[in-house]
Amino acid sequence: MNIKDIVNRDIVNLTNCESEPIHIPGTIQPHGFLIGIKKQDYLIDYCSANSTDFIGLKPEQLLGQHFTDIFQDVQIAQLSAHITDSYIDSPKPFVTTRNGIPFNTTAHLSGETFLLELEPFPNGALDLPNLYDQTRRFVSAMEKNNTLVELCQEIAHETREITGYDRVMIYRFDKQYNGEVIAESKRADLESFAGQKYPHTDIPAQARELYIRNPLRMIADINYTPVPLLTTDSNEEKSNQSLDLSLSILRSVSPIHIEYLQNMGVGATLTVSLLQDNKLWGLIACHHYSPKILPHYQRLAALLQGNFLTSQIKVREVAEEFKISEQVDKALFDSLSLLHEDENFVENHYNSASLLQLANASGVVIYQEGKLYTNGLVPAQETLLPFLGQLRYLYKNGSGHTEQLLSIYPEGRELTKFAAGIIYHAMSASSSDCILWMRQERIETVHWAGNPEKAIDMNAGGFRLSPRKSFELWKEVVKDKSAEWRKSELNAASSFAYALQKYLNLRQVRLEEERYRIINEELKAANKELANINWISTHDLKEPLRKIQIFASKVLDREDPELSLKVKDSVERMRYAAEKMQLLIEDILNYSKTGSVPKVFESTDLNEVFQSVISDLKDTIEEKKAEILHDILPEIPAIRFQIQQLFVNLISNSLKFAQDGVSPVISITYEIVGPKMLPGNSSLKNVDYHKISFTDNGIGFDQEYRERIFQVFQRLHPHHKYPGTGIGLAICKKIVENHNGILIANAKENEGAVFTIFLPVQLTAAK
Template sequence: MRVVDIVNKENQSIESCDQEPIHIPGAIQPHGFLITVDSSPQHRVRYCSANCMDILNRKAISILGKPVCDMLSADDCTRLEYYLTNELFDTSFACTITGAEFNVTAHKVDDLYTLEFEQYPDGSLTVTDQFNQTKRFVRNIQQAESLQEVCQSIADETRSITGYDRVMIYRFDKDYNGEVFAESKRDDIQSFLGHHYPHTDIPVQARELYLKNLLRIIVDVHYMPVPVLTLDNGAGTQQLDMSHAILRSVSPLHIEYLKNMGVGATLTISLIENKKLWGLIACHHYAPKQVPFYTRLAAQLQGHFLTSQISVRESAAENELAGILDVRLDRLLKNIAKSDNFLAQPDILHRIADIPNANGVAVIRNGIIALSRSTPTQEQIKELLPWLISQSADGSYSTDALSQHFHPALAYGRIASGILYHNLGNTDKDGIIWFRSEMDATINWAGNPTKGDSEDPGARLTPRKSFELWQEKVKNLSIDWKTPERNAAAKLAHLLQGQFYSMYLKEEEKRYIQLTNSLKKANEELANINWIGTHDLKEPLRKIQIFASRILRSGNEASPTILDFVGRMQKSATRMQQLITDLLEYSKLNISSPNEAFKQVNLNDVVQDVARQFETDMEETKASIKVLNLPTVKGIPFQLAQLFVNLIDNSFKFAKKDNIPEIEIKAADVTIENIHYNKVTVSDNGIGFSNAHNEKIFDVFQRLHSDDFQGTGIGLAICKKVMENHLGKIVAIGSTNGATFELYFPVIKKES
């Protein structure tokens, strides 16, 4: 087989930094050498760096494909086997090759082990050094009052340990723009403290590698990359994933970036918090610098110290803020509880704005907007609200750059760059919006963040060359909402939602009282109408009937035409009197039934009493009323009597001419939808009706037949009302051979 290198040639054709495959450069830095072995028992060499041939005094063909122990002593081979078997990748071990001593570290990717060799001796820290270092750290932590002071102590201690010209604690924001948060440096070099770097300076794939490999070193930015070699098996060259390799060759773009800064060597330690890249310890030297393995570990320990403090310090700051906001919230709620309408009190609205440290607030209740302090106009908020609702799937939304997402907000970006919104129950009409004004600040950038790659489309990618101070005035951006502020706002929103609900209940109660009073007045007026109907309306009708009767009795003194008119007038008066009587009976059902106690009523007795009222009609028409063993039901006796009076009277009114009326009343037990009923059926052989009207027939004043048949159209409406008062129902079934009415009385179990 032929030996080939795996140097990645694609780097020359990439179009942007974040496309560069920096984890597979196919080359290493020359301050050590690399061997990658497989997981077979012999651990055969799959890859090796080209400088192995010089260090090991062997050709690549005699290394690749051979067991790694061919180049090690028996003791070193045993030590290596133990190291790999137990995967002791966080430590190193020493070995001797061709008379030279090396520190060996290893890592595993898939089924390959990559071994990295760096020349010994190392200049290791002693136990005393490490103890003193830890003691100083603990003292500094105890004295530090803020996270920034902790970071400054770490920067100072790391520079003391490593000897770099500059050590920076580099902190990322939520968009991965970086800020130099703390710095320790030589007195004669420019300070970068407080300077910001755009997220493009450390592209996405570089940040991902910082999560995998927590320590990276560049000994000399002017190094010549050493190719990694492998055997060509004819199936295509497979790249070696070097994400975890300390010796991994660095992106040419990053090297050029460092050269543009004047940097000669770097050491970078990742700071991880909650599995995210919080920041970096970035060490710069202005000449080549090799830092021994154990010194690097001591520096990395500083990174571990710092990450242990990040969460603690940030949590402490958040807890302190949360405590302040809780006190505000408690005072606010006491004021709200004392107020009938807190939205009308400016002082309470001001306090609502203060809960998440906002500059203004809009509280929307039932579509009405109450404003406090610095806010957009009512019309602007009305325009904003539908958009907020569409963005808040969980009922809330927040941003520190509103105009980037909602462009009309550019018109009021100065007073409302940041917003915090919560829905308060009624999605379209209730809500609360806190506003935060544009931050009045200037960002100090290390060079113009908008000038990165070459502006010439035909030129290759070129990193930024200028790192001189470049200032940017912040526009349409507010201070971000902190977690305690969000939590306090959410807590208040939840409590306001309950407050709004309580207010709605009180308003509904007030409306209910007003409605009750209106109904009471209406009932009093109805009582007056009943009295008028009983007295004032019936009395004139009675006189009309009397005078008409007298005229008709003296018929020989009037013409036939006048007598005909008087007869019609008398009939109309009689019909009107009956109508008034029926109306009064119907109105009594509404008034009487709630106050009447239900009793056990034997329907056989009720129907027999009712039948006696129709004895004259039965004699004249030879009609029959057949009653078959009716049940006893719970009800109001006089209403049940009225029910059967109207049904039997209906049968006589709508009997067929030249036909003897036959009325049958019978009962049966039925169950409908798991409810047990006593079903009473009243049927006749009269003229009947069409089933198309079986619902309409129960409406007040509804008459299906001509004036040839007597009636006011209220009788069946009374029947329906009686059945409703008895928690039952009535069903009409019509045909040309008569009418049938089914009465359903629910069976009420006796109380034990």
């Protein structure tokens, strides 16, 4: 028979200690023996080399045999029902008997192999412990102890009473998995470890993972000799990798951990995992200073103590957090009440005590509109202002917090006296306005159980990792850090910052509303004056102008020989000036009306509008011998009289600016275009548009004037040759804008011009 061991012989060194495969050592502790049977046929595939010590059979007598040939009293069906994937231990163990000797048998499935770990009952007892008394004592401890630490101390005493270990400690891990002894029960002559911390490197990540998977772990004798596991398979691929011992009770321990415990002077250990939310919260660690095998039921009693404590951890932590959150919530309520009651909260209440208490801060700063409002202990203004600017850059999402400012702002060492920890909330994305809570530096002396740095030894083989050899008290002074911000404090600060932001925004809105109200009143007064001017223009100015024109005409019509040519010329100029002024008044009134009349849209057939305009301009068209071509035009929602004015102005413009000796040709074309065809500056690009173009062969203009021609009183040509007021195209643009449209012009000198109108197809676009 070909027998080989599956011992993991990898050397643990500096490069692999953090990934040491402690779950597949290929060895076990010697206070029991192990048998691995194939799941499909119950043939023994693995056994430990110490089987002879317990049942008198050598490994070669076990390997390859059917399990029931060795243990005749065991029922296979009973064993199969007992084994489950997640099984580790049970209040009532599976008992395997050989030659009348009962063995406590822990069973679980590892891959395709059933692992049976058999331990003799050291005192021969098969009875369960008094669970009633144990539970009763825990309930009593739970009732009389108010804090979690007090309860942990009670659990430590009770666990030591149950197990008989020389020392029982309860560790609590921090966020970095550094452990702190928060409770201890010990032999009177032993030095206390209470309050000491142990670095996270003492329990590496893979060990913590096993503590989560297997909550109970015992080392009966620190100085044990590992027992190899044997198999008959000659296949080289069958190695320690084939047998995962993560859930094993007898699994051998890392040599690094053994050396660590030897350096502490420990002889035996028992650990119970304390879990919260599937994470390792802490450990119950039991130390004995000589070898100690704890019977199965006492182990279960210790595990039950861990379960008791685990059930209370979150309850006690929440209760302790609740007490603080009550105080925080009251301060938050007081601050919010002041905020809602006073329009000028920042100016009048920035120094209120509740503003500090809602985050249990030592200082708070509000920066608003270039002014600093400080409360409590804060840095000087000359260092604070640049610091606030840096925080805006560091917290681009608008908020953040830290207990160690130097970790995000190394230049801020001089600030840590006031702001070792901060909570920051921006009030505005467009300015530096913000609120900042600060906590002073808390200088803390941490008591480590020995220097937390692992030692590196040099020997003949080179560098090797060595566990710490000294566990004497080693003090470390921690500076530049504040107390940790609690969740309730962070939530309260966030709630107040949000409320303050809303308050400041509402106040700004109210100020803007007041400013616009004043402007609106001024505009109303101005509009009233303009209305008066319109009335004067319509009635008081037009009537004198009409009389001037009449009297001038009468003077000229008389042809009085006594009037000199010079007088007649002056009268003619006066009459012409009056006509021009009257025309200007009419155009100004028309321009004013395009922006002031109600925008009442009605379905308008542009073909009818076109025909009406042609009829009005019939005499001019015939006089100019003009030719007007047009497409079939659409029916659109429009302000009818304004659209008619638009057509009149554009066609009249083309007739007016015809080339000398060339008959005007005006072409009106129509099509529907998509939003991509609109000019680049348009913001109305979400619907289709009517495109109506007026093209002529007139004198045109230089393209540099394509925007200027739409401005009021802008003229490109001499008045004596092309009469007008310079308002007509401005009126056209205003009318198109009233219809949420766009009017553009393109031209070449002496070749003609094109005026293009874009009007949205959808009525909703013309609200």
